[in-house]
Every structure is written in C-alpha cells, then in structure tokens.
Amino acid sequence: MIKNLTTREYALVKAVDEVDISIQAGELVGYLGPNGAGKSTTIKMLAGLLVPTAGEMNVNGYLPWRDRQRYVAQIGAVFGQRTTLWWDLPVIESLELLQYIYKISPGRFKQNLSEFRDLLELDVFINMPVRTLSLGQRMRADICAALLHDPVLLFLDEPTIGLDVVAKERIRQFIRHINRQRGTTIILTTHDLTDIEKLCERVMIIDRGKKLYDGALQALRDRFGGMRKLVVDLMEDYPDVGIDGAQVAAREGLRVTYQFERGAITASELIGRLSSCYRIRDLEVQEPEIDETIRRIYEGRLLDESALN
Numbered sequence: 001m002i003k004n005l006t007t008r009e010y011a012l013v014k015a016v017d018e019v020d021i022s023i024q025a026g027e028l029v030g031y032l033g034p035n036g037a038g039k040s041t042t043i044k045m046l047a048g049l050l051v052p053t054a055g056e057m058n059v060n061g062y063l064p065w066r067d068r069q070r071y072v073a074q075i076g077a078v079f080g081q082r083t084t085l086w087w088d089l090p091v092i093e094s095l096e097l098l099q100y101i102y103k104i105s106p107g108r109f110k111q112n113l114s115e116f117r118d119l120l121e122l123d124v125f126i127n128m129p130v131r132t133l134s135l136g137q138r139m140r141a142d143i144c145a146a147l148l149h150d151p152v153l154l155f156l157d158e159p160t161i162g163l164d165v166v167a168k169e170r171i172r173q174f175i176r177h178i179n180r181q182r183g184t185t186i187i188l189t190t191h192d193l194t195d196i197e198k199l200c201e202r203v204m205i206i207d208r209g210k211k212l213y214d215g216a217l218q219a220l221r222d223r224f225g226g227m228r229k230l231v232v233d234l235m236e237d238y239p240d241v242g243i244d245g246a247q248v249a250a251r252e253g254l255r256v257t258y259q260f261e262r263g264a265i266t267a268s269e270l271i272g273r274l275s276s277c278y279r280i281r282d283l284e285v286q287e288p289e290i291d292e293t294i295r296r297i298y299e300g301r302l303l304d305e306s307a308l309n
Helices: 039-048 068-072 092-101 108-120 135-147 165-182 193-199 217-224 266-275 288-302
Strands: 028-032 073-081 154-159 187-190 204-208 211-214 228-233 249-251 255-261 278-287
Touching: 028 165, 028 193, 039 154, 039 187, 073 135, 092 108, 092 135, 108 135, 108 165, 135 154, 135 165, 154 211, 165 187, 165 193, 187 193, 193 288, 204 217, 204 288, 211 217, 217 288, 228 266, 255 266, 266 278
Parallel strands: 028 187, 028 204, 073 154, 154 187
Antiparallel strands: 204 211, 228 255, 228 278, 249 255
C-alpha cells in the first residue's frame, strides 16, 4: 500500500530578527510595517503572550512571560477586532467585572469610569449587550476597559480599523488625552497612517522581521518624503509663471501648483522668489502624504537596513 507520494519541506522563518527597541516612559510611538512584517509578533512578545527564542526583554522592570500575573496588572491592550468584554453582558457589567479582576478600588473605578464615559461618550450604549454594539462603539468600550486599572503601558493594535471618520477622530482625541494628561506610554500599530500623523512624533518601521527605521516622523519625511508642493493663488493672470528652483505641476486659472525638492530649496526661499516676480493673493505649502513616503520605503527598499537607521 502506498501511504505517501510527497514529503514535507520546512523552512525556518524569523518573524522578528534582532529588533532593538528602547522606549521611554510617556512616549507615544507608532510601530509600522506591511502585513507579515513582524509587528503583531513583537507586540505579543511585549505583552507576554509569546516567548521569544532568543534575545533580552525588560518592560518596566518585568520579564513579560515570566512575571505574567504581576506584569499584566501594569499594562493594557486593545487588539483590533478582538474584544476583552463579555459578549452577552451589558458593557457596564463587563466593566464592573474588570474592577474585581484588577482589584481596582471603588473610588478609583468610579473616577476613571466617569471620566471615560464622558470622553468616549459611552452613555449611549453602556447598558447595551456587547454583541449589539457597532464596531466603533465596541472599540470605545474596549479602550475604556483597557485603561480602567491605570496601566502605565498601553498596546493599541489597529484601534481605528474599520471605523468611520467621526469614530476614528473621537478615539484619536482620547488616545492623545490619555498620553498627555496621564503620561501613559503607548505603542500604536496601524495601517491608517492618519493615526500616525495625528498622534505620533516618533515612528519605528519594521519589514521582514528587521527594524528599518526608528526616529522622528518629521525626520522620516525630510529624508524620504520626496517632492513638496506650493499652491499659489495669484492676483493677476500672468502668461508665464515659471520660477527658478521649482516646476509648475498644475495650473487652473489663477491657481498654480509648484513642485520642489526639499533639499534643493526651502519653502521660504521659494516664496521669496515668487513674491518678487508675481502678485500673490494666498499660498499654501503641502507636504507629501505620509502613506506615500512609507509606501516608497516598503516597495523600493530605498536604502538598506544599515543606512535607514
């Protein structure tokens, strides 16, 4: 009898390979990478859900997977489409259960719940079963649940995924408030780069398990952002609107859009040249979209790993 006509082949893949991360208390850091880059694996190790096969890790004095019970009392986590709430219970009852699980004092629980109900606008659905909530409502309830016990570190994995514009902005405002007013350290992973633009000054980029970049968002823009734009509304209809140091990208009536290299000329220099040649009604400097910058890095691997750091 023939049992097998094929043999299995195995390949060893390093999900995270020598990623060195150091984050100070109170930072709000964006952690970026394409699907399969190693973001979720990193977060799960930091949260104590996975044990790394090599390397060292210290989070607020704890080894996450070894000191798990004491460690989880210091952190909060929201993982995109997964909820930590009880599906058939009203939101308020889930939150009250968490009070006992985390041993939150009655006074602190009441204070936090009151603040979060207001900031996240929970009252509309706080007495509704979790299973009846919209995605945006459930996400707000999950973020509240993750912060009731005053964690010093919060992991947010795709907190705005699938939400409408209004719900996204409400959650962004709350994240900003928690970071600035309470000093909560936040690590944010997201594919919505508007989250990064509005919340993070520092970003880390990972791809194929390796860290490609770790630094200021503005420095990333300055280095890899490509062409900037200057949109000018003229007061007169000039036959020729060319200017040294920039290219005319588009022209519609009295509105002219120029493109210029950020390293070749500054916006103020370009504006000065335009002002000396043309009468200007209004103008606006436009930076390249951050998603365009990140996409260029992913797709083109603009520089090797050593040069990107």
